[in-house]
Amino acid sequence: MESLTHTIQAVPLNHYILLSAIIFSIGVMGVLLRRNAIVIFMSVELMLNSVNLLLTAFSVYRGDAAGQVFVFFIMALAAAEVAVGLAIIVMIYRNTNSIDINVLNRLKW
Amino acid sequence: MSTFYFIAFLSIFFSILVITAKNPVHSILYLILTFFTFTIHYILMNAQFLAIVNFIVYMGAILVLFLYTLMLINLNKESEPVKPFMVKVAAVFGGGILAVALISSLKSLGVSDPVVLKNPELGLVKNLGKVLFNEFLLPFEVSSVLLLSAMVGAVLLATKDKETKATI
Numbered sequence: 450m451e452s453l454t455h456t457i458q459a460v461p462l463n464h465y466i467l468l469s470a471i472i473f474s475i476g477v478m479g480v481l482l483r484r485n486a487i488v489i490f491m492s493v494e495l496m497l498n499s500v501n502l503l504l505t506a507f508s509v510y511r512g513d514a515a516g517q518v519f520v521f522f523i524m525a526l527a528a529a530e531v532a533v534g535l536a537i538i539v540m541i542y543r544n545t546n547s548i549d550i551n552v553l554n555r556l557k558w
Numbered sequence: 559m560s561t562f563y564f565i566a567f568l569s570i571f572f573s574i575l576v577i578t579a580k581n582p583v584h585s586i587l588y589l590i591l592t593f594f595t596f597t598i599h600y601i602l603m604n605a606q607f608l609a610i611v612n613f614i615v616y617m618g619a620i621l622v623l624f625l626y627t628l629m630l631i632n633l634n635k636e637s638e639p640v641k642p643f644m645v646k647v648a649a650v651f652g653g654g655i656l657a658v659a660l661i662s663s664l665k666s667l668g669v670s671d672p673v674v675l676k677n678p679e680l681g682l683v684k685n686l687g688k689v690l691f692n693e694f695l696l697p698f699e700v701s702s703v704l705l706l707s708a709m710v711g712a713v714l715l716a717t718k719d720k721e722t723k724a725t726i
Contacts, residue, residue, distance in 0.1 A: 462670040463670040464563075465673065470661055475577060477656055482653075484640070485582055488577070505605050517681055521690070525705060528620060535627045536713075537715055543718070
């Protein structure tokens with residue numbers, strides 16, 4: 450473990466921000482690109498995870514444990530969100546026989 | 559140092575595969591790989607508690623829930639809805655503009671200090687447990703209520719209800 454943690458000693462903080470920004474943008478792209486409700490949900494998970502990674506990087510950078518506790522809370526929140534969201538998707542599928550989000554266009558009005 | 563860049567490349571590669579895979583089951587499997595690379599990132603930062611929690615909660619619980627739902631819904635490639643080509647181009651363009659805006663604003667920051675683990679004990683269970691149960695005791699208890707309400711809500715939503723089905 451010691452040798453592993455020494456490998457990050459030279460990574461600038463900017464590169465962590467860059468990685469998180471790219472993965473967050475990929476998540477946004479996924480939400481815009483797909484019509485399958487479950488894949489859209491997975492893109493949201495991707496965005497949540499990129500923020501988690503950035504919070505951990507800043508927590509290590511500042512030497513403050515609060516950031517990692519926040520990540521723990523975000524994970525608890527994500528678990529709750531996934532449970533409710535997937536229940537809603539199952540309910541939609543039962544009523545419309547499809548998980549295409551365009552079927553739900555009546556929600557727009 | 560090069561380990562980080564290799565794992566970062568893998569994260570980006572697999573997350574692109576998540577949103578481009580035609581089959582939703584493949585999407586979920588790629589998402590599992592993406593989360594595994596995130597676990598490796600946490601291990602590299604010596605955030606051992608988060609690495610374990612990420613492994614158990616995300617890869618173990620959340621993605622299995624996704625897979626389970628997908629099996630219940632019984633999707634396959636034929637039923638996969640496809641967006642028109644122009645909408646796809648617009649979506650990639652919009653996401654790309656967000657990425658370019660974030661990255662170019664990052665450029666103006668200049669070279670930052672490297673991420674150095676000042677306190678090797680920071681991400682260990684002992685240290686995080688002390689912080690969690692002293693400063694963050696109330697949010698911790700409230701999150702248990704959140705999880706309970708989410709569980710009740712999920713059961714309530716997913717239960718078959720004859721009367722509501724008739725009205726819709």
